[in-house]
Amino acid sequence: MMWIIGVTLVLVAAVGTVVALTPGPERQAVTLSLYALVLTLLFFELSAPDVALSQLGIGTAVVPLIVMLAVRKIARMRARTGAGDRERRAPR
Amino acid sequence: MSRGVRMAVCAVGALGVAVLLAAAFTRMPAFGGAHHPYRDAAVGAAVRHATPNVVSSLNFDQRGLDTLVEEMILVACVLASVALLRPAHHESERPARTGGRVLPASRLVGYVLLPVTLALGLDVVLHGHLTPGGGFQGGVILATGLHLVYVTGDYAALRRLRPVAWYAYGEAAGAGAFLLLALAGLVSARGFMADILPPGRFGALFSAGTVLPFSAATGCAVVCGMVVLLAAFFRQELQITETGEADR
Numbered sequence: 001m002m003w004i005i006g007v008t009l010v011l012v013a014a015v016g017t018v019v020a021l022t023p024g025p026e027r028q029a030v031t032l033s034l035y036a037l038v039l040t041l042l043f044f045e046l047s048a049p050d051v052a053l054s055q056l057g058i059g060t061a062v063v064p065l066i067v068m069l070a071v072r073k074i075a076r077m078r079a080r081t082g083a084g085d086r087e088r089r090a091p092r
Numbered sequence: 093m094s095r096g097v098r099m100a101v102c103a104v105g106a107l108g109v110a111v112l113l114a115a116a117f118t119r120m121p122a123f124g125g126a127h128h129p130y131r132d133a134a135v136g137a138a139v140r141h142a143t144p145n146v147v148s149s150l151n152f153d154q155r156g157l158d159t160l161v162e163e164m165i166l167v168a169c170v171l172a173s174v175a176l177l178r179p180a181h182h183e184s185e186r187p188a189r190t191g192g193r194v195l196p197a198s199r200l201v202g203y204v205l206l207p208v209t210l211a212l213g214l215d216v217v218l219h220g221h222l223t224p225g226g227g228f229q230g231g232v233i234l235a236t237g238l239h240l241v242y243v244t245g246d247y248a249a250l251r252r253l254r255p256v257a258w259y260a261y262g263e264a265a266g267a268g269a270f271l272l273l274a275l276a277g278l279v280s281a282r283g284f285m286a287d288i289l290p291p292g293r294f295g296a297l298f299s300a301g302t303v304l305p306f307s308a309a310t311g312c313a314v315v316c317g318m319v320v321l322l323a324a325f326f327r328q329e330l331q332i333t334e335t336g337e338a339d340r
Binding site: 002048049050052053054057058061062065066069070072073077080 | 124145147148216224225226228229232233235236239318321322325326328329334
């Protein structure tokens with residue numbers, strides 16, 4: 001059983017590094033959800049199924065979804081202020 | 093503060109943490125050992141209160157106060173997010189666009205998994221005192237399951253499935269029920285959050301005293317809070333535009 005935990009710990013470190021090195025928050029949301037899946041596995045192996053369930057729901061689904069929605073909204077606002085600078089100065 | 097001073101302050105703090113951690117690690121029991129005084133105390137208390145899932149006994153009975161505070165933090169966070177995400181004065185709301193292309197496979201997966209996930213979430217909430225799970229985990233599963241309707245590409249169906257006002261009431265009702273249950277312990281003169289219900293038969297559905305009602309109240313607050321939170325984000329993304337954007 002010990003070696004499975006060891007392998008999962010190495011996996012957690014590897015996927016965590018991948019998340020940190022992923023460029024762009026919208027792509028990071030996807031790798032972050034993968035990272036949450038690996039963490040779920042680790043919690044389950046350390047006999048904490050309750051924590052694993054929370055991690056599965058929050059980490060793989062809710063947090064990436066919120067990040068995606070926020071990133072899209074910010075990108076749209078940036079595109080608008082970038083493209084619409086002249087318009088904005090003109091009287092409405 | 094200049095960069096150099098900041099780095100120096102950070103180094104002092106990091107050094108302190110490192111020393112404390114090193115001192116703590118040297119006196120830690122080995123990984124996977126058999127000596128767990130806290131576990132023995134917690135398992136004993138859980139068994140006396142007829143709660144097979146010791147984690148739920150800790151969350152809702154032995155250390156219920158922590159859960160109460162967490163629940164209030166969740167309610168405050170949802171409230172703050174919804175306040176921040178409401179339309180600002182230079183923004184206007186438009187009806188969400190309908191239609192869009194969805195792969196038939198995603199549609200099928202969404203429709204098949206929706207009832208399965210909802211049943212699983214209810215099961216996790218209602219059996220939280222017996223098997224792994226509880227109000228928080230089940231609530232998150234339920235909220236995630238509801239949003240599977242969005243995966244099928246139908247924002248209109250998602251809006252029909254979750255009238256947000258009702259979920260806002262549900263969040264308040266869940267958190268309020270939790271507080272009232274906690275106060276009921278005071279009224280019965282056994283202490284705040286005391287286990288006032290009979291423990292029942294070990295392993296039966298209606299057992300474990302107040303763990304099940306606390307867990308159910310948490311589940312109600314969590315599913316409703318998550319739905320309200322995600323609804324605010326969806327509304328900001330899909331329906332709210334800056335004034336004038338829709339005309340262009």
